[in-house]
Structures are given as C-alpha cells and as structure tokens.
Amino acid sequence: MKRITIKDIAKDLNLHHSTVSRALRDEKSIHPDTRKKVLAYARQKGYQVNRSALHLRGGKNNVIGIVVPNIHHSFFSNYVSRVTNLAFEHGFVVSVFQSNESLVQEKEIIKALIQHNVAGVMASVSMETDNASHFSILKQFRIPLVLFDRVDFSLDVPKVVLNNNEILDRAVKFLASRGFSRIAYLSGPPVTNVFRDRQQGYAEAINREGLSYRNCLISDNFSVESSQRAIAKLFENDCPDALICDSHIFMLGTMIKLKELGMRISEDFGLAGFGSFAGMSLITPGLLILQQPEADMAEAAFNLLANAIEDKPQPENKNTIVFSGSIVETEGDGNMHNINL
Amino acid sequence: MKRITIKDIAKDLNLHHSTVSRALRDEKSIHPDTRKKVLAYARQKGYQVNRSALHLRGGKNNVIGIVVPNIHHSFFSNYVSRVTNLAFEHGFVVSVFQSNESLVQEKEIIKALIQHNVAGVMASVSMETDNASHFSILKQFRIPLVLFDRVDFSLDVPKVVLNNNEILDRAVKFLASRGFSRIAYLSGPPVTNVFRDRQQGYAEAINREGLSYRNCLISDNFSVESSQRAIAKLFENDCPDALICDSHIFMLGTMIKLKELGMRISEDFGLAGFGSFAGMSLITPGLLILQQPEADMAEAAFNLLANAIEDKPQPENKNTIVFSGSIVETEGDGNMHNINL
DNA sequence: AGTGCTTATGCACACGTGTGCAAGTAGAAG
DNA sequence: CTTCTACTTGCACACGTGTGCATAAGCACT
Numbered sequence: 001m002k003r004i005t006i007k008d009i010a011k012d013l014n015l016h017h018s019t020v021s022r023a024l025r026d027e028k029s030i031h032p033d034t035r036k037k038v039l040a041y042a043r044q045k046g047y048q049v050n051r052s053a054l055h056l057r058g059g060k061n062n063v064i065g066i067v068v069p070n071i072h073h074s075f076f077s078n079y080v081s082r083v084t085n086l087a088f089e090h091g092f093v094v095s096v097f098q099s100n101e102s103l104v105q106e107k108e109i110i111k112a113l114i115q116h117n118v119a120g121v122m123a124s125v126s127m128e129t130d131n132a133s134h135f136s137i138l139k140q141f142r143i144p145l146v147l148f149d150r151v152d153f154s155l156d157v158p159k160v161v162l163n164n165n166e167i168l169d170r171a172v173k174f175l176a177s178r179g180f181s182r183i184a185y186l187s188g189p190p191v192t193n194v195f196r197d198r199q200q201g202y203a204e205a206i207n208r209e210g211l212s213y214r215n216c217l218i219s220d221n222f223s224v225e226s227s228q229r230a231i232a233k234l235f236e237n238d239c240p241d242a243l244i245c246d247s248h249i250f251m252l253g254t255m256i257k258l259k260e261l262g263m264r265i266s267e268d269f270g271l272a273g274f275g276s277f278a279g280m281s282l283i284t285p286g287l288l289i290l291q292q293p294e295a296d297m298a299e300a301a302f303n304l305l306a307n308a309i310e311d312k313p314q315p316e317n318k319n320t321i322v323f324s325g326s327i328v329e330t331e332g333d334g335n336m337h338n339i340n341l
Numbered sequence: 342m343k344r345i346t347i348k349d350i351a352k353d354l355n356l357h358h359s360t361v362s363r364a365l366r367d368e369k370s371i372h373p374d375t376r377k378k379v380l381a382y383a384r385q386k387g388y389q390v391n392r393s394a395l396h397l398r399g400g401k402n403n404v405i406g407i408v409v410p411n412i413h414h415s416f417f418s419n420y421v422s423r424v425t426n427l428a429f430e431h432g433f434v435v436s437v438f439q440s441n442e443s444l445v446q447e448k449e450i451i452k453a454l455i456q457h458n459v460a461g462v463m464a465s466v467s468m469e470t471d472n473a474s475h476f477s478i479l480k481q482f483r484i485p486l487v488l489f490d491r492v493d494f495s496l497d498v499p500k501v502v503l504n505n506n507e508i509l510d511r512a513v514k515f516l517a518s519r520g521f522s523r524i525a526y527l528s529g530p531p532v533t534n535v536f537r538d539r540q541q542g543y544a545e546a547i548n549r550e551g552l553s554y555r556n557c558l559i560s561d562n563f564s565v566e567s568s569q570r571a572i573a574k575l576f577e578n579d580c581p582d583a584l585i586c587d588s589h590i591f592m593l594g595t596m597i598k599l600k601e602l603g604m605r606i607s608e609d610f611g612l613a614g615f616g617s618f619a620g621m622s623l624i625t626p627g628l629l630i631l632q633q634p635e636a637d638m639a640e641a642a643f644n645l646l647a648n649a650i651e652d653k654p655q656p657e658n659k660n661t662i663v664f665s666g667s668i669v670e671t672e673g674d675g676n677m678h679n680i681n682l
Numbered sequence: 683a684g685t686g687c688t689t690a691t692g693c694a695c696a697c698g699t700g701t702g703c704a705a706g707t708a709g710a711a712g
Numbered sequence: 713c714t715t716c717t718a719c720t721t722g723c724a725c726a727c728g729t730g731t732g733c734a735t736a737a738g739c740a741c742t
Contacts, residue, residue, distance in 0.1 A: 003458075003482055005698055016722045021700055031720060046481065048455040052402070053698035055393040056727050063436070063457075070422060077418040081411060084439055088446075093453055095404070095436045098425050112434055114389040116404075117344075140387065141344055252620040256675040259624065279593040283600065283625070334597040346728055357692050362730055372690060394728035397697050 004045045013041060024049075055117065064305065065113045067097045067106065067123035069150070073222075074248075074275060075294055076124070079148070082298035083122065090306060092119070103128040110134055113143065120144040120305045125152060130191045144308035148301045149292075150192040158304040159320040160297050164194055167290055167325035168201035170341055171244050171272050174288070174327065176209045177341075180242035180270045184214035186230060186250045188222065195246065202244065214240055227253045235261070241269060244290075248275030255284070272327070285332025288339065292325050345386045354382060365390075396458065405646065406454045408438045408447065408464035410491070414563075415589075415616060416635055417465070420489070423639035424463065431647060433460070444469040451475055454484065461485045461646045466493065471532045485649035489642045490633075491533040499645040500661040501638050505535055508631055508666035509542035511682055512585050512613050515629070515668065517550045518682075521583035521611040525555035525575060527591045529563065536587065543585065555581055568594045576602070582610060585631075589616030596625070613668070626673030629680065633666050 006024070010017040015034070023030045023038035024047075055061045064087050068076045084094045095118065099106040106126050113121055114137070121143055125132050132152030138145050148160040168185070175183050185202045188195045199216055206213050218230075231253045234240065245251040251273035255265070263269045266286025274290045300321050327339040347365070351358040356375070364371045364379035365388075396402045405428050409417045425435045436459065440447040447467050454462055455478070462484055466473050473493035479486050489501040509526070516524050526543045529536045540557055547554050559571075572594045575581065586592040592614035596606070604610045607627025615631045641662050668680040 006700095007698070017698085018700075018723080019721055021698095022721090025700080029720065034720080046478065048452060048482075050397070050458060050698055051456045052393045052396045052458055053727090054700085056391070056397055056697090056729095057699050057701095058727060059700085061393070071412070071425065072415070072418045072422045074413070077413045080437070081413045081439065084412065084437055085441065088438070088450075088453075093436050093438075093457060095434050096421070096425055097429070097434075098422065100426065109429075111389060112429075115392045116434060117391060117393055137387065141389075248620055252623060253675075255620075255624050259674065279589055279596075279620075282593060283596050333600065334594075347730095348728070358728085359693080359730075360691055362728095363691090366730080370690065375690080391728055394697090395730085397699095397727090398729050398731095399697060400730085 003050075004047050005050065006047075009038065009041055009045065009047065013037060060309065061117050061119045062092050063095055063116065063118045064092050065095050065097060065109075065116070065118040065121045067099060067109055067113075067121065067125075069101045069124060069126050070098050071096060075149075075292060078294040079124075079298045082295045083302050086299060086302045092306075099126040099129075101126045101128060107134050110137060113138070114141050117141075118143060120146070120309045122146050122148060122301055122305055124149045125192060126150075127189055127191060144305060146301050146305040146308065148297060150194050153193060158301075158308065160301040160304065161193070161320065161322055162292050162297070163322050163324050164197035165201035165204075167327070168198045168244065169205040170327060170339075171288065171290060172202060172205035172209065172211075173341055174339055175242045175244070175270045175272065176205075176211065178270060181211055182214060182238070182240040183211060183242040183244065183270070184234060184240035185216045185244045186227075186234065186246060186254075187216050187218055188246045189218055198246065214238075222247050222249055224249060224253070231257050243269070243271055243273075245271075245273030248273060251275065251287075282330060282334045282336070283332060285330055287330045289328050289330065289336070290325055291328060293323050297323055344391075345388050346391065347388075350379065350382055350386065350388060354378060401650065402458050402460045403433050404436055404457060404459045405433050406436050406438060406450075406457070406459040406462045408440060408450055408454075408462065408466075410442045410465060410467050411439050412437060416490075416633060419635040420465075420639045423636045424643050427640060427643045433647075440467040440470075442467045442469060448475050451478060454479070455482050458482075459484060461487070461650045463487050463489060463642055463646055465490045466533060467491075468530055468532055485646060487642050487646040487649065489638060491535050494534060494661075499642075499649065501642040501645065502534070502661065502663055503633050503638070504663050504665050505538035506542035506545075508668070509539045509585065510546040511668060511680075512629065512631060513543060513546035513550065513552075514682055515680055516583045516585070516611045516613065517546075517552065519611060522552055523555060523579070523581040524552060524583040524585065524611070525581035526557045526585045527568075527571060527575065527587060527595075528557050528559055529587045530559055539587065555579075563588050563590055565590055565594070572598050584610070584612055584614075586612075586614030586616075589614060592616065592628075623671060623675050623677070624673060626671055628671045630669050630671065630677070631666055632669060634664050638664055 006020045007017045010020045020038050023035045024042060066080055066083060068080060071077050071080055080096060087094045097109040099109060103126055106129060121138055123135065132155055135145055135155060145157045147157055151159045151161055172183055187199055190196045190199055203213060227249045235257060243254055245254065251271065254271060258265060258269055265271050272288035272290060328336040329339055330336045347361045348358045351361045361379050364376045365383060407421055407424060409421060412418050412421055421437060428435045438450040440450060444467055447470060462479055473496055476486055476496060486498045488498055492500045492502055513524055528540055531537045531540055544554060568590045576598060584595055586595065595612060599606060599610055606612050613629035613631060669677040670680055671677045
C-alpha cells in the first residue's frame with residue numbers, strides 16, 4: 001500500500017507514463033477515450049501529484065515562507081491568518097517561522113527557507129535586527145522577498161509598513177488637546193524602523209506642542225516582567241499624566257498601576273496604546289487604541305509577493321506601501337468611536 | 342546567477358557529483374583533503390541542499406502540517422506557536438492550514454497535505470466536522486496523524502485532549518459552592534467531542550448538585566454577532582445568576598450585558614469561561630478562567646507525532662493523552678489564584 | 683614481479699514528473 | 713496500391729541527490 005504514481009497508472013493501463021502525464025494535464029494530443037480512462041483510474045486510486053517531483057522538474061514551488069517574531073501576538077497572528085487564507089485561495093501553502101525576536105534564529109530560518117526552495121518569503125524582522133542584510137542572500141537564490149511592518153529600508157525589496165511617525169504624532173496631538181501635558185511614551189528598543197519612527201513622531205509632536213519631552217523608557221523586550229519594571233520606574237520619578245504604549249502588555253501593566261494609584265483612565269490619566277486588545281478595550285471606557293490595519297497590510301503584502309513570484313514587474317512607486325493607522329476611543333459598552341483630528 | 346548544486350561543485354572541482362555528495366555527508370571513504378576542499382568551496386558558494394530532490398530520492402520530508410480551525414484565537418495561536426518552535430528545534434518545518442471551521446476547506450487541505458508529501462499531520466477539526474473519516478486517507482499515503490483538542494475518537498490515531506467533561510463538572514461545582522443556583526452554559530455547537538463532552542459534564546454536575554438544568558444556548562459559531570444574539574436571548578427569558586462560556590467572546594458579551602444591567606461580577610453573578618484572555622482577566626476581579634495547558638498539549642502532541650514519523654512504536658496506553666484544565670480566579674490587580682475543590 | 687588488500691573515486695541507477703522529438707497508425711487523397 | 717497528412721503514443725532525457733557496485737590507484741608482503 002504505497003503512494004500511487006503516474007508510472008503505476010501507466011503500468012496498470014498498459015500506457016507510457018508520459019501519456020498518463022499528458023492525459024492528466026488535459027493535453028489536446030491525447031485521445032478522449034484514453035484521457036477518460038486515465039482520469040477515471042487516477043481518481044479511483046486516489047492519485048495525487050507529487051509536488052517534490054514537480055518542483056525538481058523545474059516548476060515553481062508553491063510554498064510561501066512567513067517569518068515573524070512570533071505568532072501569539074495578535075498583530076502577527078491576525079496578519080499570518082489573513083496571508084494563510086489568501087495564499088491557500090491562490091494555490092499556495094504557507095510555512096510559518098518564528099524568530100522569537102532573535103537574530104541568530106532569523107539566520108537559521110533563512111537557511112531553511114533556501115533549502116526548502118520556497119517560492120517567496122514575507123518577513124517582519126526581529127527586535128535585534130538593525131540590519132537585515134542576511135535576507136539579501138535570498139536574492140542569490142532568486143527567491144522574492146517582501147518585508148512588512150518591521151522592515152529594513154536599506155534593502156531594495158517591496159515593503160508594507162505603517163505610518164508609525166504619523167500615528168504617534170496624532171496620538172500626542174490628541175492627548176494634548178485633552179489637556180494632558182506630561183505625556184510619556186513607553187517604547188520597544190529603537191532598533192527597527194517601527195520603534196525608531198514612532199519615537200521620532202512622538203518627539204516631534206512633543207516639541208511642536210510646546211510640551212516638555214518625557215524620557216522614553218525602553219523596555220528590553222515585551223515580557224510582562226520588563227514591562228512592570230519599566231512602568232514602576234516611570235511612575236516613581238516624575239509622574240506623567242498620559243502614556244502611549246507600544247504594546248498591549250505595557251498598557252495592561254499601566255492599567256493595573258493606575259488602579260493601585262486610584263487614578264481614573266481618561267479623567268485623570270490619558271492612556272493610549274497599540275494592539276487590537278480584544279476584550280479588554282471594549283469593557284474599559286476611555287482607552288485610546290492605536291489600530292493597525294493588519295488584514296489590509298497582509299493583503300497588500302501578499303499581492304506584492306504574488307506578483308514578484310509571477311515575475312510581473314512592480315510599478316516603481318508601489319515599492320513601498322504605507323498604511324495609516326487609526327485611533328479609536330473605547331466607550332466601555334462594547335462600542336468604540338473614531339478619533340479624527 | 343542560479344542556484345548552485347552538487348553537480349556545479351563537482352564540475353568546478355573536477356570531481357564526480359557523487360564524491361561531492363559523500364564529502365558533504367562526511368563519509369569515511371572520502372580523502373580528508375578532498376573533503377576539506379569540497380566543504381570550503383561549498384561554503385564559499387553558499388551551497389544549500391535541495392530538499393525537494395532529497396525527498397524525491399526517498400528520504401523523509403521534514404515538513405509537518407498543522408490543521409486548525411483558525412490561528413487568531415489565542416488557544417490555537419499559542420498552540421501553533423509552541424509546535425512551530427519545537428518542530429524547528431528538531432529540524433522540522435511547519436506548514437499551517439486554516440479550515441476556517443469549514444468541512445469543505447478541511448478536505449481541500451488534506452489534498453494539499455498529500456500533494457506536498459508532508460512527513461506528518463497534526464489536526465484539530467472544524468466545528469462542522471462530526472466525522473473525521475476524510476483524515477483517514479492520510480493513512481493510505483502513510484502519513485502519520487495526531488489529533489488534538491477537537492478530535493474524532495472513532496479514528497485510530499494518537500490524540501491529545503482536554504478532560505472537558507471534568508472541568509465543566511468542577512466549574513459547576515464551584516459556582517454552586519458559591520451559592521449560585523441558576524447556572525447556565527453557553528456552548529458551541531455539540532458536533533465535536535469538545536462541546537459534547539463539556540455539555541455532558543455540565544448536565545451531570547447540574548443534576549448531581551440538585552440544580553435545575555438551564556437551557557444550553559447554542560451559538561452557531563464564535564462570531565461576535567451570534568454571541569450577542571445568544572446572550573440577549575439568555576437574559577431575556579429566565580435570567581440566570583451564573584454563566585459558563587465556551588469562548589472569551591461569549592464572556593466579553595456577558596460582561597457588557599452585566600454592566601448594562603448593573604450587576605457585579607462574582608457578587609451578583611458568577612462568570613466563568615474558557616480562553617487565556619490576556620489582559621482583560623487580569624484587571625477584572627472575580628472572573629473564573631478555565632485554563633487549558635496549550636503549551637503542554639502542544640508538546641505532547643508533537644512528541645507523539647515525532648515518534649510516529651520516526652516509526653517508533655507507541656506505547657499502547659499512550660494512544661490518547663488527557664490533560665486536566667485548571668480554574669483560576671482573577672483578583673483584579675494582575676494576579677490570579679488557583680481554585681482547588 | 684605477482685598477489686592480495688586497502689583506500690579513494692567514478693559510474694549508473696533510482697526517485698516522479700514533464701516535454702521535445704521520433705515513431706507508429708490510420709485515414710484520405712492521388 | 714502508394715503517398716501524404718493528421719492524430720496518437722512511446723522514447724529518452726532532465727531536474728538534484730544518494731548509494732551499491734565497479735574501478736583504479738597505492739601499498740605491503742611473499
């Protein structure tokens with residue numbers, strides 16, 4: 001009981017395997033009777049093409065590799081989910097790789113991607129990755145690459161990013177308009193574009209609004225422990241009256257801290273942060289959620305990659321697609337409304 | 342600038358490709374000098390083995406397919422994340438497939454799995470899948486299968502499940518001990534083992550505690566809309582004083598409803614539910630979280646699958662591994678404590 | 683120098699598939 | 713009956729890799 005091949009069918013039907021191959025591919029040169037016979041037998045035996053052989057033969061592999069820092073943060077899981085569905089609809093299969101925010105692992109992953117001869121790669125780099133030049137090896141193997149969210153702008157590949165600078169600018173502006181003046185920002189390490197751009201947007205907005213710049217406390221990673229240390233430090237010195245968080249984990253720690261201090265969100269303290277944040281945001285009023293359009297970004301990135309795999313030339317100006325985030329305020333009753341400035 | 346192969350190296354070094362192959366595989370029959378020369382050249386040229394060829398040659402493919410209903414629910418994303426990391430450590434690559442709770446898509450996925458000749462499959466079936474016999478095709482192709490969480494017990498394959506019956510029993514018992522008497526249960530469709538067993542555990546416990554059985558409202562799927570409809574219906578008739586939810590989405594809708602009714606969680610209303618539920622559970626006191634040990638389940642399932650791939654015989658009694666869930670109560674300050682009965 | 687043994691490398695094939703080309707058949711036209 | 717064309721199928725090779733077997737070279741011992 002072994003896997004049935006085109007040769008098995010050929011032998012059983014007294015044909016040459018090439019005839020069977022042609023019949024299965026609906027070539028016009030095959031006699032209709034033969035074709036029917038082959039198709040019926042293949043179906044009966046449950047024949048499935050061997051894609052390893054197909055690929056070796058020269059055809060494109062239909063596997064897409066996705067490299068992400070992790071898959072349990074909602075941004076990435078929503079993103080990967082969307083790409084996976086789109087890919088499957090288009091006949092691709094998705095292999096998922098987690099760098100676990102480690103540069104070393106990222107390099108290991110690239111080796112695996114090459115060995116498996118994936119048709120294309122979509123990647124969001126780790127926190128440690130200030131320089132994504134190791135990804136350029138893919139070019140030597142003619143594997144198209146699309147970067148998203150956390151990218152390296154020095155790499156000449158299509159990119160899909162959020163306008164990080166702008167959304168922090170808007171967040172600061174809005175908090176200032178609500179009367180908050182000691183607005184702090186709790187950030188990830190400013191190694192990748194994402195956190196650098198956000199810090200820049202934050203700093204520029206603070207200056208423009210004539211506020212005093214608050215120390216950006218850099219959390220070494222997104223663990224609960226480091227976030228709690230950072231938050232404790234933030235409140236112990238020069239207590240801010242508003243905070244913008246890079247992660248829902250920071251936001252959560254802050255909410256706990258505020259409860260402890262007896263401060264009310266929105267009235268006493270402005271709290272904003274990234275992260276879809278599922279349930280929490282819906283039942284707690286006055287939270288400002290900085291939303292990223294993950295599904296749209298996923299779709300854009302997939303289209304870029306699919307085109308690159310098909311060798312369709314990219315429109316030059318489309319080499320980097322920038323999405324705008326949106327800011328919503330929760331009402332505590334399951335609803336939220338958009339903040340327009 | 343094309344992909345470098347073993348033959349390219351052989352030609353450049355005036356060797357036969359088989360010699361190069363042996364050198365790269367560290368065979369003793371190769372002269373140390375030749376070996377060094379080959380290794381150096383391969384490294385310099387960035388040679389990476391072509392796994393499609395390897396696999397065609399007869400070697401095992403090192404791709405594991407994971408089939409899940411979706412990847413954006415925390416249980417599955419945590420599960421897949423753990424498996425992906427474990428697999429990569431063991432030299433495997435993971436391809437992810439989402440059934441999107443659709444039986445039709447599940448069948449399509451199985452075809453793709455076979456075509457790609459994956460080394461093994463790990464699956465949690467869709468809500469529509471009352472009968473997972475379509476998975477048995479994998480056996481014909483000698484592809485090992487491990488089921489987890491949502492399984493079909495009639496399939497003779499290793500399984501990793503939660504003791505669903507027991508945890509609902511414990512939840513009811515605990516809510517009863519707190520004085521709640523009108524305990525309802527909001528469930529998913531009782532097609533798969535998971536929801537059937539939970540309903541059974543719930544019903545048995547209700548009877549044993551001498552309480553009156555509340556209608557289990559079946560939500561057609563886990564969407565926010567259907568959950569809101571179900572909750573509205575639940576509260577409009579015969580208002581319960583406690584509720585156990587199958588999904589954090591149900592829990593969320595209930596929390597919003599309770600707020601609207603001015604009822605306090607834990608004091609006026611007992612609320613329990615599945616879902617790790619990240620932030621929300623930490624800041625809201627008195628929630629009972631029914632926790633599933635996703636990471637441990639993932640590890641157990643991976644080990645079962647890895648053994649099956651290696652053709653190691655399974656200990657008979659290990660064919661189904663049952664994990665116990667745990668119940669924790671949130672304290673609202675970031676902490677939670679275990680509920681022991 | 684011949685025999686036997688060890689060591690290092692080459693040859694040929696297999697895995698499953700697709701395709702250019704040759705070859706075969708049959709029917710039609712002369 | 714022959715020749716030409718159209719249609720159908722078979723043959724052989726390629727893709728990249730690993731392995732059993734044969735071959736060749738080197739060396740020691742009689």
